[in-house]
Structures are given as structure tokens and as C-alpha cells.
Amino acid sequence: MAELLSSRSIESALTQYHNPPHIYIGYSGGIDSHVLLHLCASMAHLKEKITAVYVHHGLQLEADDWAEHCKKTATGLGVDFKVIRVDAIASQGESPEEVARNARYTALRILIETDDLLLVAQHREDQLETVLLQLFRGSGLSGLSAMPAFMNFGKGVLLRPLLDTPKIAVEDYAKLHALSWIEDPSNQNNNFNRNFLRNAIVPLLKQRWPACDKTVARSAGHCAEAQLLLSEQAKKLFLPILNGLDETLSISQLIEYSLTQQRLVIREWFQMLNLKMPSQAFIERVQSDVISARPDSDPLLSGKGYCIRRYRDKLYCLKVGEAEKIVASTWPKMQISFSFSAGQALYFMPSSAGICYDKWQKSTVVVKARSGGERISLPGRKGHHDLKQLFQEAGIAPWERAGIPLIYLDDKLAVVGNLWISADFYSEKEQCCISFFLRKEAS
Secondary structure, eight states: OOOOOOHHHHHHTTTOOOOOOEEEOOOSSHHHHHHHHHHHHOOOHHHHHHHEEEEEOOOOOTHHHHHHHHHHHHHHHOOOEEEEOOOOOTTTTHHHHHHHHHHHHHHHHHHHHHHHEEOOEEEHHHHHHHHHHHHHHOHHHHHHTOOOSEEEEEEEEEOTTTTTTTTHHHHHHHHTTTTTOOGGGGGGGSSSHHHHHOOOOOOHHHHTTTHHHHHHHHHHHHEEEEEHHHHHHHHHGGGGEEEETTEEHHHHHHHHSSHHHHHHHHHHHHHHHTOOOOOOHHHHHHHIIIIIIOTOOEEEEEEEEEEEETTTEEEEEOOOOOOOOOEEEOOHHHHHHHHESSSSSEEEEEEEEEEHHHHHSSSSSEOOOOOOOEEOOHHHHHSSSEEEEEEEEETOOOHTTTTTTTTETTTEEEEEETTEOOOOEEEETTTTTOOOOOOOOOO
């Protein structure tokens, strides 16, 4: 029999988290989460802070019965209980396991307020399965580091206090305390990768290498340490070439790095942008198809929900979605702001230079999209200038130009976004003028 589990495992995990306001426990009703809940509920000083949370995925006919079982168990242990319902139905081409996991953690994250803790019940054999899954996917150090014992989560922290505990110790604790848990029949379905490993592969591995869960977990720890050092190096390479205003990378500086260093920087970039880490093959295509493209070309590399482009010396990662169209509309009188598309608004403010406010008030003001061929005269410059030429001079990427609104006063082009004011309308009168700025609207 393995060393018996006790509340010491929980106390050790909570050592650095003094007096958390609330402790949530992910409770599916299975043996692992029941043992974790039972351990925590046995600690009198924690009991009043605990809420057991059952996430109802809507995937099993028995899920309502399981939720009721969990509620009765939590009530019997004297802790609060909560059910959260999520939509975890996978679309075509999506992994059901990944969709359910993402839905579950998204719902739990919303619960966590400042300094709250979320405890989940993965143990050492779960860690073994995770490392193997990542290995078979060809993951790098980050993936092979598997699950961390703790991590920032929402406004609080997620803890895995049983991560270094063998599965047999969890089972022995459940038997000793005569716990009653749910057996999910889907856990026997070997069509799911993790179930296949758990049911068919890991038992064979443990026959040959009985301590493989312990040794592989140790390897995951080594990978995590190496990844930490690599991340520190990546940040040193990444930050000097990041353009903070538009979150682009300087291509001229990026190509000074080795190919390996470039891949490190691109991964760091994706992490900063909160995007799913791209595959090695995709990163190599970024290098060959976009970074190494001719400076005057317009390459486009599409990923899942984003695309990679370049313009002049900048490497862009752009969200893919339907372009926000500017619909020709009249700016209402006496209104200082105007939403010209679903995601952006124009504002004006008092200024010592710009358009005379009296002229603005007396004119019919219409906001339009570009149609092509527009020209404008500028203060201090002779003649009229094509907007295309001005955009090129300003280094504005082609795909950004369609989203810049044009302001017409009495059918004459007066303002281009927050960039230029026509010389025909420009004035310099203290306290009598207005200037313009753009702002992204909250979605």
C-alpha cells in the first residue's frame, strides 16, 4: 500500500497562499475530485471558505443525476456547492476533449475573484498521460513541461495539490474512507486519446517500468526548468524588436537573429498576443514565406483565426474576421463623438489648431468610407495629394486604410480620420478650433 494521503498534502500546497478569500474545488464526482474535496473538507479552518463546483457539460444523459450526487456529497461534507452549465459540444473538426476542457476552464475562470484559489485533482498518473500526449504531438519544452503544480488563473491561482501523488494513494484513501464516487462510462471509450493511453498503454508501461509515472513527472519538471530559462532568453530577444503601439515586430531587427532565435521570438510574440502556440511547420512558413519575402511584396499566411502579413519593416499578426464597414452617415449636431463602424468611433476636442468650430456647426457633416481616387490639400504643402500617396508616406498598411473614415463638410473632403485636415478648412485660432481622434469601442 502506498503512503496514505492526508491533509498535509493540502497544507503544503497552500503554504504560500495566506488566508485566501475563497477556495473553489473542481468537483466532477469522480474518485480523484471526491478525494480532494474530502481532504479539504476535513480541515476545519478551510471548510467555511470552500465551494465545490460541478461543471455540467451537457454531453451525458446522466449529467443531471451526477450533479445531484455531487450536491448531496458536498452538503454531507458541510461545504457550499455550485453547478455551472456550459456548452461543450464540439463542431466538426474540433477535438471533443479540447472543447470540453476549454469550456470548463473558461467557466471556472469567471468565478475566481482576487486572491481566490481553484483546486483541481490531477495526480501523478494524469501528469504521465499529459507528457505522453504532448510527446506524440511533437511538442517542445513547453508542452513536455505538462501541467504545473500552480499557475495564475483569472484573478487568482489554480493549484494541483495532488500532482505529485500516485494514483494508488488516491484509490487507497477513497477505500479507507468508504467514499462513493461516479464512474463515467465515457472513460472506457478508447476513441479518446487520453482514455486510450490510460486504459491500454499506461498499464503495459507500468508492467515494465512500475515507477514510470514518477520518473516521467521528474522529466516534466526538468523540461519546465529548461523552458523557464528559455523564456527568459526569448524575452531578451523579443522586447527590443517589439513595436508596443501596434504589437508588430521589426523585420530588419528580426533577421539579424539566427533562425532558431527567430522561432523563439515568434513563439514569445504569440504568447503575448494570447494566441494558441503555432506548430513548428507554421513558424517555418512565417520565416520562409513572410519574413524572407521581398520588402515590396504583400505575402499573407493564414492561421486559425489570424493571419501573418508584412508591410515595409513590420511583421503583423492580424485577427481574421469580417471587416468593419463604414456606412455613410451624418454626424448629429451637438454630438462630440460618432460611431462610424461596429468597432470604432471618432471624437473631437477643443484645440488651438484644426477646424473652426463655428464652421463645423454650420456645415452638414457626413462620415464616409474611401471609394478611391480622393485628393486633399494640406496646410503648408502645395497642390492636392492623392490619399493613396499620403497613406504610403505615413507608412499605413494597405489593409488598414479602408477602416480610416473620411469627414466631409458640405460635400467637400475636410478630414481624414485623425491624420490630416484639409488646408481649405484648417485654422489656427486659440480655443476656437477642434481636432479629431479615433478610439476603439468596447465589444
